[in-house]
Amino acid sequence: MKALRMTQYGEVDGSLEFQVVDKPSPKADEVLIRVQAASVNPIDNKILRGDFKSFSKVSFPAGIGRDVSGEVVSTGEEVTHFRPGDHVFARVGEEHVGTIAEYITVQVSHLARKPQNLSHQEAASIPLVGLTSYQALVQVAGLKQGEKVLIHAGSGGIGSMAIQLAKSFGAYVVTTTSTANVGWVKELGADLVIDYKKENYLDQLSEIDVVYDTLGGEYTLDAFKVLKPGGRVVSIVGDLDPQAAEELGLNWLIRKLLALKSRKVMKAAKAKSALYRMVLMQANGEQLRELGNLYQDNIISPVIDKTYSFEQSKEAFSYLASGRAKGKVIISMEEPATA
Structure with a gap:
């Protein structure tokens, strides 16, 4: 499968590249998701620059991206609440970072069902x-x-x-x-x-x-x-x-x-x-489900600035780094770019 990977610390153009990697297999308490959309966040750019390497160093090459929305492809043997075909979203745990890819595995406790009234792009803006x-x-x-x-x-x-x-x-x-x-x-x-x-x-x-x-x-x-x-x-x-x-x-x-x-x-x-x-944010599927209900009931609405295609992922990171984003910046695997 194809995935965007960090190859070194530095700026976007010289430190990110698309690579072909093995499709992951879910462990007993994980699900495999076909990614439909992901979003980029300031923390991704900070890690790419090396802002946190004094506390936690990255082993290159490494995945990038923490938000995901997509479809369940397969589940581990201990997973009972999700099945193939379910539409879900998550903020993946640090051990699963790399949502800007065609597939990603996610710890089931970090997962929630996508609100039915939201597109995958909108859902990916939330976690x-x-x-x-x-x-x-x-x-x-x-x-x-x-x-x-x-x-x-x-x-x-x-x-x-x-x-x-x-x-x-x-x-x-x-x-x-x-x-x-x-x-x-x-x-x-x-x-x-x-x-x-x-x-x-x-x-x-x-x-x-x-x-x-x-x-x-x-x-x-x-x-x-x-x-x-x-x-x-x-x-x-x-x-x-x-x-x-x-x-x-x-x-x-x-x-x-x-x-x-x-x-x-x-x-x-x-x-x-x-x-x-x-506050050190922790991935939490139950809290994400509660948030999803607020979106499902139209109490909160997703705010998206621009959407980029998978192939334009680097441009998405560059735009976020410019500081001009009004709302979230999305990478879509299923729709043409709007940026």
Whole structure:
């Protein structure tokens, strides 16, 4: 079968190539999927650049891509809830990374049935951003009806999904975006939109219950300036808190170095009697099924910027790296490119 593979750390053009590899066979608790669509995410480009090689090195050549939607071809002997012909979607576990390929095996516990009202391209846009936001806002932050949540970068793949998810829980949603996208993110459901090109959100906000930090850097520390006492800051790009470092299984020396790096953030959290957590998204089929129900009931809608063909996969990664994507970038195995 044909698959897009990483051959080295570096930029897209020199580090990705199509290769012919053996079609995988499902283990007892896995299913084999014929890929119909996949999506690309910023983490894919970060890993390709080598941003995380100090923590976890890639053995080249290696697959790339974590989101998938497709059709079950065969199942392992322990699989009872899925059968050939089922249409499914998933955020695959790290041991199965490589969804930009003709076939992929997936751990059955990471799998959910595709919402019937969505195409495979739409379904492939959901898993990583959906599970990341669900685990950050619902599982960790415990977002409640009526609470105020600040979601940075509302027009991105994460932000556009998180706005809708927070609204489905009855939250008051504040988001930041550029001038061109103000009206669009309002249509997604944001109650207050701050144009970061014209306004400083720090001058306008206070008493925020939850800050969803999708930008990192100074934004992580600044979150505590607008947070109410006892509030929650959940980050997907900030410093690792001690609990997250432990969950990663890092050795004591690296954990100590990370603890030093995160001192300012943890001090700011303590001063506000606030929670700070760096969320490490985990593949989870049951949570994905719950998210799928929200899409099935039209409470949340998929947001797709561009769709590329399998042969145009490199172009999809380059477009995502440009930072211009408004929603998700999709790679389709079954339809001609729209980009």
